[in-house]
Structures are given as structure tokens and as C-alpha cells.
Amino acid sequence: MGLASHHVRWALFACCWLGLALITGQVHARDFNTIQQQGTLRVLYWTGFESYLPRAGFPLEQEKAAVSRFAEAHKLQVEFIAIENFDGLIPALAADQGDLIATNLTVTRERSLAADFTHPLAYTMEFLVARKGSAPAQVAQLNQYELAVPKGTSFVNTAQGLQKAYPGMTLRYLPSDLSTDQVLDKLVAGEIQLTILDGNTLSAVQKYRNDVTRSFQASGRRSIAWAVSKGNQSLLKQLNGFLVSENLAANSKPKIKPKNRWQKIKQEKVIRFVMRNNMASYFIWRGELHGFNYEMARHFAKQHNVRYQIIVAPDHKSMLDYLVDDKADIALGFLTPTAQRKAMGIAFSRPYHYASELVVARADEPGIDQVTALKGREIYVRPSSSYWSTVSALQKQVPGIKLMAVAETLETEELIDGVAENRYDLTIADSHILDLELTWRDDVQSIMALGDPKEQAWAVNARHGELLKVVNAYIGKQYRGLHYNVTYKKYFKNEHRLLKVRKDYEALKQDGRLSPYDDLVKEHAQKYNFDWRLLVSQMYQESRFDPQAESWAGAQGLFQVMPKTARELGVENLEVPENGIRAGVAYLDWVRDRAKYMNPKNDEELMWFALASYNAGAGHVRDAVRLAKQKGWHSDVWFDNVERAMLLLSKREYARKARYGYVRGEEPVKYLRNIRKRYRAYQEVTDR
Secondary structure, three states: OOEOOOHHHHHHHHHHHHHHHHHHOOOOOOOHHHHHHHOEEEEEEEOOOOOOOOOOOOOOHHHHHHHHHHHHHOOOEEEEEEEOOHHHHHHHHHOOOOOEEEEEEEOOHHHHOOEEEOOOOEEEOEEEEEEOOOOOOOHHHHHHOEEEEEOOEOHHHHHHHHHHHOOOOEEEEEOOOOOHHHHHHHHHOOOOOEEEEEHHHHHHHOOOOOOEEEEEEOOOOEEEEEEEEOOOHHHHHHHHHHHHHOOOOOOOOOOOOOOOHHHHHHHHOEEEEEEOOEOOOEEEEOOEEEOHHHHHHHHHHHHOOOEEEEEEOOOHHHHHHHHHOOOOOEEEEEEOOOHHHHHOOEEEOOOOEEEOEEEEEEOOOOOOOOHHHHOOOEEEEOOOOHHHHHHHHHHHHOOOOEEEEOOOOOOHHHHHHHHHOOOOOEEEEEHHHHHHHHOOOOOEEEEEEOOOOEEEEEEEEOOOHHHHHHHHHHHHHHOOOHHHHHHHHHHHOOOOOOOOOOOOHHHHHHOOOOOOOHHHHHHHHHHHOOOHHHHHHHHHHHHOOOOOOEOOOOOEOOOOEOHHHHHHOOOOOOOOHHHHHHHHHHHHHHHHHHHHHHOOOOHHHHHHHHHHHHHHOHHHHHHHHHHHHHHOOOOOOHHHHHHHHHHHOOOHHHHOOOOOOOOOOHHHHHHHHHHHHHHHHHHHHHHO
16 A cells, blocks of 8 residues: 655655654664664554455565565564554654665655665555446546545545546545545445555455445556665665565566476466465464464475465365466365366475364264264265265265265364254264364264365476475475474463462452453553453453463463563563563553554443454454354444454454454354353452
8 A cells, every 4th residue: 555645745755754863863874784784674664554365476474484584684683664654664764773775665755765675575456446337437527526535645646646637536534544445335325426546455355355446547646665775775785786686676577487386486486375364274363474384384485485475265175276277386285185176286295284174063962983874874975075085985885875065165063063063963073173173162062073084285287287286395304394293282282281270269259359461451441541350351351361471373371462462562571470461461562552443332341342453353253244244233332232242253254354354253253251140249249
């Protein structure tokens, strides 16, 4: 997204700031030699580019990853410095608060007065965007439209130019703190008629929402690049050399035509993985990308010095279609090799996992010893899955088994939900998937294993033999090695740890204390204007008062804060109770400030929205708010309204239309209900 201040203001700022710097000599950008001597590269980025689930293209985190690779190549530590306001980035650079800006920055004439830019990382154009079905049919009709753009963005310049060309068009300025989706929501609601977006942003948006449409082109081609302080040629030269060597520069051209797909991957330094958005493969949690297959893909790319692109397939069958059509290089999804799949032109790697196929039933059913006991039962599976072949073969032994087809878009987790809710009789699940489900639910069980464990593999197009050799070599080296075992345990074998609590919770309550850390919590609650009892309730929910607690994702301390987040808040050593509390409460305050833009009904609702965002991530909560509004529910009330929408986001038909994708909605719903229940009990105890 190309954000900037108004061009006149930027020109004045650039001239005034640079003039002041020359006169006073107070500001000196560090050249590359100084950076090397001091050993740290400071990178400015905008906090407004929140993580979302990329369905195609590079994750936003990879811009930071590229900078990290540059720093590593020069034996530098990298320090990422968050800037709250986008139009504060270049002033921060000019004030020597950082060495470069790496945050999808559009190059404009005004910005070039105050900073120097690297080779372009990408090119984009701006487009008019309208509500679906309401775009102007002819460009002359723009005279009858109102165009609304956020203040302080480069879209302001474009809009003013359009207004000169079409004097009848009215121009309206929106608050500068609105996110892209908030602007588009206004568009869809009919509050505005037209807005402007960068082409790359619009393409990303249209991956998950179909209620807006691209209209006329609004600008020429613009460059996206990194920025350094004006005149810092030594750093600029090093960055440009890195971008060219890594094929990150948009104008880099391969010199030799590749002979095969793997050679093309190495030349372009990009490999494309296709997978599904689910808890086993690829999902977003608290703003971080996770998933066993995602981490394997990322590790493979790092080992081979290439960048990775994640493509989310719309359904399971499409994963293999993407390989056949050369829209992806590798499919990851615990795929079992079958004759049917090989006949499509798919080749499978050596096994990277083994799983038993289990018959899943409701928890109150008795187990069975013989497959004949399945006679008369209905087993629901996807036709493209290996389960379909398994049950088809089983029908020859037990003709009375009924094989029932479900939609290809359904995940195995959703079929397990259907069994638990009595919508389906039985289903089949791989053992690791059922293990994952049973870490948080007890309403289903396995009543029988069907045969021996089956091998599961990576899949590639059968024509890409060199790529298959590389994949096989990687799996041969990594399978059940340290990285594989640690990652697998993280997602599928993370047993609930024994919690270390100093005293029994009930004993603490009897002597008037709610936790061993009441005094610390009260201190920080007062600082940020929270009810300390609510914070204690949240702290118990997060860690059971164990300062050494660490989640499967790496969240640490009493409030289970990610170390990366804590560092951005200026906190280290989260296992120290005071530090864990300070980071948790500060982060909750930060989340609460952003939850205000979801327009909760009152301060109490704001607190629930903030806690939901703390647990699931603000992106998933915004998706739920939008869905609640579409359903006609109260989108400003959490309980019995937005929480209902959150539950729907675990269903494929809703998750695929959500910006942040799949979320196990039951977790934040239970999280908030448990906190509220305990909070009310704490209120009763302390109010006596």
C-alpha cells in the first residue's frame, strides 16, 4: 500500500528537515562502514501492516526475512524498530532512528526528496475500486461519483489529479488510521462510492472477498523499494548488490534459460508450495504463521537458499491440480500415494510421515474388534482422499458398509466435528490429525484402526525429476532428525505440561489473595486502567500462574507473550514474573487501543474484544465482526453475537472468505467464557 503525506507537506518537510540538518549538523546517518563497526542494522517498519494469512504470494514477513539475510551475510545483528504512523517512517529515518525502511514503501517524487531508494522490489499501479455491481461503466461517469481516500496517503495525490480531469467528481478524505478492510467495508455498506488501492493490495484483497471490484486504472506504474537516508550511498550500494544477487530486484533478468524446473527455482530463487489452511498444515495464530507443513516448507527453502511462496488451494483435489498445471512446485498435506493420484501425473517423494487411518466415532460408542461390526454404518469422506480408496476396498469385505461422499472443501477436522454433533455417523482420520483434535476435545474417539500405518509424502509434477531428487535428498537427511522431531512434537505431541503453582489456588483465595502476584498485577493494572481482577483471571487462563509456562508456539511467561512481541515492548526474560506481567498488560493495552476500531458497543465490550484479539489475533476478530454484521447479528457485542461468527470461521465455507483464514473458533470462545466466569467469581470474593 503506497502511503505518504500530502505532496506539498512532504516537499516542505524534506526541504526544512534537510536544511536544518545541514545547518546544525545534528543528524548524521550511519554509513555502511559505521554500521559494520557498531554491528547492528536498524530497520524501520510500520506496525499497520499486520500479519494476515497469505493465500498466494510472499508472506509479509519475508521482507523482514530478506533484510535479516542481508544482515547475516554481513555478520550484523538486526534490530526491527516499529513506527506507529506510516507518515512517521521517513521523519524517523531522517532523524537517524533507523538505517533503512523496509515496509512495502511506494517510491514517490516527494519521498525521493527526503530519502534515497533501492532498486525496485516490485512494481504496482493504483486502481479505482467500487462495490461489486456499482462501478462506473464509462470513465466520463466519474463526474457523477464521490471518491474517498484516507488522509496522508499517496492516493490523495492521485485523487486530486483525477478531480482536475473530472471536475464534477467530489473528493472526500477519510481518517488516516483506517485499515484497507475498514475502507472497503464502508464501500460495501454504501457509505462511500469509490476509493483507490494499489494493484498488489487489491489482488491480495480479492483472494478472500468478492464484494468489491476493480474499476479504471488511476495511476501509472510505481515502484516499491527500501529507503535509506538521503545521501547514504555506501549502504544503498550494498543493499542494491544484495537485491540483485538474491534476484529480489524487480528488474533482475535471468541470463541463462533453465533446463528444468529445479534449475528455474534456483535461478529465480523462489519455490512455490501449495497446501491447505488448517491446523495441521498452515494457519495464523496471534499474528504469526504456523503449521507443521508450513515450517517444513520454510526450512526446505532456507536449506536451499531460496524464498518460499505459499499458495492455499481452495480444496483438497485442487492441490494436485496445481501441480499438474505447474501453478505450484510442491504439494504438502500428508498425502498418501495412490494409483489414482499417480495416474494424474503426480510423483511422490520418499515417505516423510506415517499415519494409521482411524475410524472416528462419538465418544460414548463402544469400541469394536472386527471390521464386520461396521456393516450398516455410514462412513463420510472426501472422494479425492486416500480414505475413499480404503473404504472402497473395505466394502468388498463388508458389503453393508455405506460410503458417503462429502464436499472436497471440507477438512478432516470438520468431518470430526460432524461426527461429534451427530450430523455424520462415522468418518476416517489420520492418527496424527485425531491426536491433534484430542488435545482439546473429548467428544470423539477412535474405535478401530484400518490396517497398518500408511506412508505419506511430498508431491510434485512427475515431469520434474530433478526437483523430486532434491526433495528426496532433503527428506532423507531431515526425516526424524532434530528439526523434524522438534517441529512434529510442537504440533502433534504437545502434552499438557505439569503446572508449577506455589500454592493451591483455593488456599490463595481463602487468605484474600487471588494469585501469588496480586501486588504486581495491581501496579500494572493501575498504570493502564484495567480491573486487576480481570487481569488475574486472564493470567490464570494463560499460565495457571506458572511463570515458567511456555506454549507450543513459543509464547512465554504468566501472560504467554511471544518473545518477539515482548522485545518490541522493551521486555526481555519473560520467565521473570514482573517482566511477564509487564509485557502481558502492556500488550493487552496495545491490543485494546486497536480493538476500538472494531466499534464495540461500550467499554465492557471493548474489553471482551481486546481479550479475544489477545487470544486469537485481532485479524480473526475483525473477520468475525464482519461476518456477524453479514449475518445480521450485533457486531458490536461479543457474547452470543460475534462469538457465534468466530465459531463459524472454523468452517471452510466461511474461512475461505475471511482475510485471516481458518481459526479454531472454539478456543477464543472458551477462553473468554472461562475468563468471564472466573472474573465474576473474583469480584464476589473481593467485594465481600
